[in-house]
Amino acid sequence: MKKLKFLLLLSLIVNPIFGQEFPYNDDKKIEFKEIFELSDKLTKEQVLERTEKWANSYWSVPNLINKSDKSITYKVTDKSSRKVGLVVNSTFEIFYNLKVSVKEGKYKYTLSDFQVVEVGIMKYTLEKRIKKKKIKKFAWAEIQKLISSLTTAIKSGENDSEKDDW
Numbered sequence: 001m002k003k004l005k006f007l008l009l010l011s012l013i014v015n016p017i018f019g020q021e022f023p024y025n026d027d028k029k030i031e032f033k034e035i036f037e038l039s040d041k042l043t044k045e046q047v048l049e050r051t052e053k054w055a056n057s058y059w060s061v062p063n064l065i066n067k068s069d070k071s072i073t074y075k076v077t078d079k080s081s082r083k084v085g086l087v088v089n090s091t092f093e094i095f096y097n098l099k100v101s102v103k104e105g106k107y108k109y110t111l112s113d114f115q116v117v118e119v120g121i122m123k124y125t126l127e128k129r130i131k132k133k134k135i136k137k138f139a140w141a142e143i144q145k146l147i148s149s150l151t152t153a154i155k156s157g158e159n160d161s162e163k164d165d166w
Helices: 002-018 044-058 133-155
Strands: 032-037 064-067 071-076 083-087 090-103 106-118 122-125
Touching: 032 133, 044 064, 044 071, 044 090, 044 133, 090 133, 106 133
Parallel strands: none
Antiparallel strands: 032 106, 064 071, 071 090, 083 090, 090 106, 106 122
């Protein structure tokens, strides 16, 4: 009975960390993507403009690798990444690509090509390091913070009272 209580308690502690499921694409690579419908008042030019403004404030040195009238792509590398935590006395950073694509009234973000760099050690794909609890925890937190910040920045300026009713 004591073992059962201990295992139950342990599962409650460990589950929030291991319960985070990273999405994988068809190539078995971690990839976050989501499509949003926006009000008719927000143009595709405004979405790209807000994305660019957000990138310039979110990263110290945004590394723009492609910009067109339909999308904007950033590669987050050592000059632009944010240090996200400590693992066994080594700082690690997460590098990735962010692409925001637009159509009238819609936008889609895609986060892909994740790399974990343990400073002074090596660079790994996130898929290979995801089993380390601390890396998984910090990667999840950083990615969720980035998604929230990006989507808020793009949507800011929309008037909530003018959104369509479901």
